[in-house]
Amino acid sequence: MPSNQQVLINSLPSGKLQASDYRLADAPMPVPGDDEVLIETSAFAITAGTRAGLQGSASYAGAPKAGIVMNATGVGRILESNAAGFNPGDTVQAPTGWQTHCTAKAAAVSKIPPQDDPIAWLGPLGINGLTAYFGLLDIGRPVSGDTVMVSAAAGSVGHMVGQIATLKGARTVGIASSNTKLHTLTAQLGFAAGVNYREDDYREALKAATPKGVDVYFDNTGGPILGSALFRMNVGGRIACCGVVSQYDTDRPEPGPKGVPGLLVNKRIRMQGFLVFDFAKRYEEARADIRKWLNSGEMIMLTDTILGLEAAPDAFVDLLAGGNVGTRVVQIKPHPAGVV
Numbered sequence: 397m398p399s400n401q402q403v404l405i406n407s408l409p410s411g412k413l414q415a416s417d418y419r420l421a422d423a424p425m426p427v428p429g430d431d432e433v434l435i436e437t438s439a440f441a442i443t444a445g446t447r448a449g450l451q452g453s454a455s456y457a458g459a460p461k462a463g464i465v466m467n468a469t470g471v472g473r474i475l476e477s478n479a480a481g482f483n484p485g486d487t488v489q490a491p492t493g494w495q496t497h498c499t500a501k502a503a504a505v506s507k508i509p510p511q512d513d514p515i516a517w518l519g520p521l522g523i524n525g526l527t528a529y530f531g532l533l534d535i536g537r538p539v540s541g542d543t544v545m546v547s548a549a550a551g552s553v554g555h556m557v558g559q560i561a562t563l564k565g566a567r568t569v570g571i572a573s574s575n576t577k578l579h580t581l582t583a584q585l586g587f588a589a590g591v592n593y594r595e596d597d598y599r600e601a602l603k604a605a606t607p608k609g610v611d612v613y614f615d616n617t618g619g620p621i622l623g624s625a626l627f628r629m630n631v632g633g634r635i636a637c638c639g640v641v642s643q644y645d646t647d648r649p650e651p652g653p654k655g656v657p658g659l660l661v662n663k664r665i666r667m668q669g670f671l672v673f674d675f676a677k678r679y680e681e682a683r684a685d686i687r688k689w690l691n692s693g694e695m696i697m698l699t700d701t702i703l704g705l706e707a708a709p710d711a712f713v714d715l716l717a718g719g720n721v722g723t724r725v726v727q728i729k730p731h732p733a734g735v736v
């Protein structure tokens with residue numbers, strides 16, 4: 397009898413996340429109920445926001461607790477369907493979690509069109525791509541000629557923000573933790589400049605990389621990088637608050653930066669948070685644009701692939717330490733057609 401292999405939360409982290417906060421388990425194969433499908437997971441994304449869920453600082457990430465399967469968006473193939481519109485063999489995106497099989501309600505499942513690479517539904521066509529798209533275009537609102545600064549720029553959301561900003565005619569400056577990452581941004585992805593926030597001369601280097609100031613700052617990190625951006629913002633600038641990854645992997649998040657609200661007032665800066673789910677009705681509009689950019693080669697999808705379900709805990713710990721370039725994906729099983 398085939399079983400469902402899972403990675404369970406062993407204990408909620410105290411301090412920094414450890415791989416030992418997870419454990420492997422075998423469970424019986426789940427059985428789909430009414431309006432549900434049974435999915436065999438091919439791959440799932442490891443994303444920074446799920447660490448905020450474990451910290452208890454992200455209501456949208458549910459309420460993770462010890463003993464349950466770690467949450468994630470995945471892609472896979474339907475094995476059984478009790479839901480209208482879904483058939484065995486369909487390739488889908490769903491909240492699979494870190495496990496080889498799951499059941500899901502039809503409303504939570506999206507069919508992946510045959511022309512799309514399913515892995516793109518974990519990156520540019522998935523939650524992080526949509527976050528980059530709406531956060532930049534609807535909240536940051538860059539116009540041609542603007543300087544757009546983005547933090548965690550070599551990560552999943554960040555590398556797409558920078559490329560979309562460049563496509564819109566902005567001059568894009570990425571912030572990341574290593575010169576290798578910065579080289580990828582400028583040599584491969586069209587960023588105009590990159591700045592290493594771990595170097596001692598970071599503030600001076602940021603100033604040199606943004607000679608005309610910053611019009612839009614896309615904030616993935618909060619913390620000291622947000623502090624540095626505030627002092628580079630131009631009058632009328634926009635800050636899109638996407639996430640606070642510098643403060644997730646700890647029990648003691650730091651208070652917000654200096655300059656709020658003083659700099660916001662003096663420079664008439666709009667600083668706005670958003671959740672991608674606010675834009676759910678417009679996902680297909682965004683996907684149409686992103687698909688066009690991917691197909692034309694104007695946008696490059698960087699995927700950072702890790703093999704094997706059992707590798708997921710270490711892959712998550714490593715992502716929080718900056719080990720990923722692009723979207724980190726755990727590949728469980730190749731698709732029979734070789735697509736996923």
Ligand SMILES: NC(=O)c1ccc[n+]([C@@H]2O[C@H](COP(=O)([O-])OP(=O)(O)OC[C@H]3O[C@@H](n4cnc5c(N)ncnc54)[C@H](OP(=O)(O)O)[C@@H]3O)[C@@H](O)[C@H]2O)c1
Nearest residue numbers: 443444445548551552553572573639640641642671672718
């Ligand atoms: N608002 C929404 O609806 C929404 C939706 C999805 C994601 N998000 C947010 O988007 C952000 C990026 O998520 P992601 O899934 O794309 O992750 P990611 O950027 O692929 O990975 C996390 C990155 O964070 C950086 N990082 C870690 N600790 C840091 C620190 N102390 N200071 C600065 N950078 C640090 C690392 O890059 P370096 O090597 O450069 O340090 C690492 O690669 C997160 O804040 C997440 O919560 C928001």
